[in-house]
Amino acid sequence: MFLIGRNSFRFIAFPSLARAVAYSSVSTRRLIMSESNSETIKRPAASTAAPQQVRVKKPKLKKYKAKKVDATSPLGVLQFEIQDLLKENNLKQEQVENDVSAILNDFSKDENSITSTFHRKVNDVRILKLTSGGDGMALINNPVDSEKKQIVIVPFGLPGDLVNIKVFKTHPLYVESDLLDVIEKSPMRRDELIRDRYFGKSSASQFDFLDYKEQLKLKRETIVNAYKHFAPRLVTEKLLPQVDDTVASPLEYSYRTKITPHFDVPRKVKVLEYRPPLGFSQKGRPTWRKEALEVGGNGSILDIEESSLATEILNIGLRNERRRFEREFSKYKKGATILLRENTIILNPSRKVKEQLKEGSRDENGEISYIEVEDKEHNVKLAKTCVTNPRQIVTEYVDGYTFKFTAGEFFQNNNSILPIVTKFVRDNLQIPNSKETEPRYLVDAYCGSGLFSICSSKGVDKVTGVEISADSVSFAVKNAEANGIKNCNFIVGKAEKLFESIDTPNDRTSVILDPPRKGCDEVFMKQLAEYYPARIVYISCNVHSQARDIEFFLKETEKGAHYKIESLRGFDFFPQTHHVESVCVLSRV
Numbered sequence: 001m002f003l004i005g006r007n008s009f010r011f012i013a014f015p016s017l018a019r020a021v022a023y024s025s026v027s028t029r030r031l032i033m034s035e036s037n038s039e040t041i042k043r044p045a046a047s048t049a050a051p052q053q054v055r056v057k058k059p060k061l062k063k064y065k066a067k068k069v070d071a072t073s074p075l076g077v078l079q080f081e082i083q084d085l086l087k088e089n090n091l092k093q094e095q096v097e098n099d100v101s102a103i104l105n106d107f108s109k110d111e112n113s114i115t116s117t118f119h120r121k122v123n124d125v126r127i128l129k130l131t132s133g134g135d136g137m138a139l140i141n142n143p144v145d146s147e148k149k150q151i152v153i154v155p156f157g158l159p160g161d162l163v164n165i166k167v168f169k170t171h172p173l174y175v176e177s178d179l180l181d182v183i184e185k186s187p188m189r190r191d192e193l194i195r196d197r198y199f200g201k202s203s204a205s206q207f208d209f210l211d212y213k214e215q216l217k218l219k220r221e222t223i224v225n226a227y228k229h230f231a232p233r234l235v236t237e238k239l240l241p242q243v244d245d246t247v248a249s250p251l252e253y254s255y256r257t258k259i260t261p262h263f264d265v266p267r268k269v270k271v272l273e274y275r276p277p278l279g280f281s282q283k284g285r286p287t288w289r290k291e292a293l294e295v296g297g298n299g300s301i302l303d304i305e306e307s308s309l310a311t312e313i314l315n316i317g318l319r320n321e322r323r324r325f326e327r328e329f330s331k332y333k334k335g336a337t338i339l340l341r342e343n344t345i346i347l348n349p350s351r352k353v354k355e356q357l358k359e360g361s362r363d364e365n366g367e368i369s370y371i372e373v374e375d376k377e378h379n380v381k382l383a384k385t386c387v388t389n390p391r392q393i394v395t396e397y398v399d400g401y402t403f404k405f406t407a408g409e410f411f412q413n414n415n416s417i418l419p420i421v422t423k424f425v426r427d428n429l430q431i432p433n434s435k436e437t438e439p440r441y442l443v444d445a446y447c448g449s450g451l452f453s454i455c456s457s458k459g460v461d462k463v464t465g466v467e468i469s470a471d472s473v474s475f476a477v478k479n480a481e482a483n484g485i486k487n488c489n490f491i492v493g494k495a496e497k498l499f500e501s502i503d504t505p506n507d508r509t510s511v512i513l514d515p516p517r518k519g520c521d522e523v524f525m526k527q528l529a530e531y532y533p534a535r536i537v538y539i540s541c542n543v544h545s546q547a548r549d550i551e552f553f554l555k556e557t558e559k560g561a562h563y564k565i566e567s568l569r570g571f572d573f574f575p576q577t578h579h580v581e582s583v584c585v586l587s588r589v
Ligand SMILES: C[S@@+](CC[C@H](N)C(=O)[O-])C[C@H]1O[C@@H](n2cnc3c(N)ncnc32)[C@H](O)[C@@H]1O
Pocket: 410, 411, 412, 445, 446, 447, 448, 449, 450, 451, 452, 466, 467, 468, 469, 472, 493, 494, 495, 496, 514, 515, 516, 517, 541
């Protein structure tokens, strides 16, 4: 019955095929259910009795429920990028819509099922552009409606590439695919640059095949597009300056001071007999990079022996922890994440190095692994260790200042670029035409363990930091003390409460904002405008929420109109990835 039901719908003509197949599957299910129900339903014993109605349970049609996403999250941003692609190709949204319900309600395993029809190989696909997430975007024909197209996302596809792909997932306005082969290479594709042996499988070093200058250009484009999408009024009213070139990271590789490899334990396994892969998630199931097909295995988690992005001591720590895991994996009942965080010790030259190391990942002889480096500018010798305990206190060293914080808490991840960023922030906080004798104040909203407060404290009368995490604030206080800084005070609380405690005159106060990815909320932006500080430097790891906040501030708050965007530029905290840190400077007009 099942096969007859399916076959009878197999040849239904376009465009209603998708829905028709879904209904065929459903009616098939309904029949199967009513059959099985008949065994349990009590029937009248004698044939003379009036026939009783048998209630048949209606199967529920699965409905596609769109997840609510923040507009500034990667999926939210993709919706804007889809609309751009439609406009550029003269297409209407209905021309790329997919019937997701048909796939959701397709229970057959048949090779001609609607799922197989959608999730198929497609050859000769031209990549048209990149998303801000660093994936290729293209248009392909809709498999069931010759009038329609589909928007396809192709990881590791570059504009100009001609590729073969396998579509594996369908969303209402786009489909996801794996890259199978590159037939014609985009001029951007520079395979000879690839340094990460897991490249093409792991998402960690997504841009490894791009020239570094090209990466910086793409990140600038991301900022331009973010403001186009999330601050359109600033663009049309020409309130946006030219976005400056993205500032390069001094280290293009070996820069990450924290990595978090993880492993899974299959659910029903009582005792693990084989060591599971320990590493990072695989990005789809790409086959285009033939030389990497077997590297790291083929599970959802890749077995990673080294990270081209992590610092040298983290790679030593990774080797140590893999060795330990090889011995101890059978003790684990559940998957887990291993923290590897760099720790820096300022060495006392009169003592032996090993005596100064307290805790850290250990080598095969049980000794704490370390490497020595020198800060020639400040004439200081440093030892780097790798910490694995999230509760351990670690130290970062930035431009002669030391910062302590708990290993599992937030701290910027690329130490090499921090002196450049902190200097840029410090320089841009200066109130123009100030006399030496005039007082200067600073407010650091979302201050964490005090990085920007401390690095900008010289020549300022008073710094006030606010931070929601009491733990981070207690470190900010200690960090100021340890660096001999007396003009900083820190408040535990929400940034939105900040303005209740600020007593410094607004004309002499500059404000730093460095919120989490979701950005600042409107209440905060309104209070900030009401306070009306002399200058604002907004640092953001999500340029989309930054653009939204800046437009709100300038256009929706009373005093926002008295500000202008003085500069906007990216800093490359994460080379070889699509991420960009954006810094926007606002000054009063
Ligand atoms: C991107 S981090 C920046 C930290 C610091 N500026 C640095 O560079 O180390 C954002 C910080 O904002 C804090 N945070 C999140 N929501 C907050 C809120 N509503 N008010 C104040 N701080 C908040 C987080 O705990 C985190 O430390």
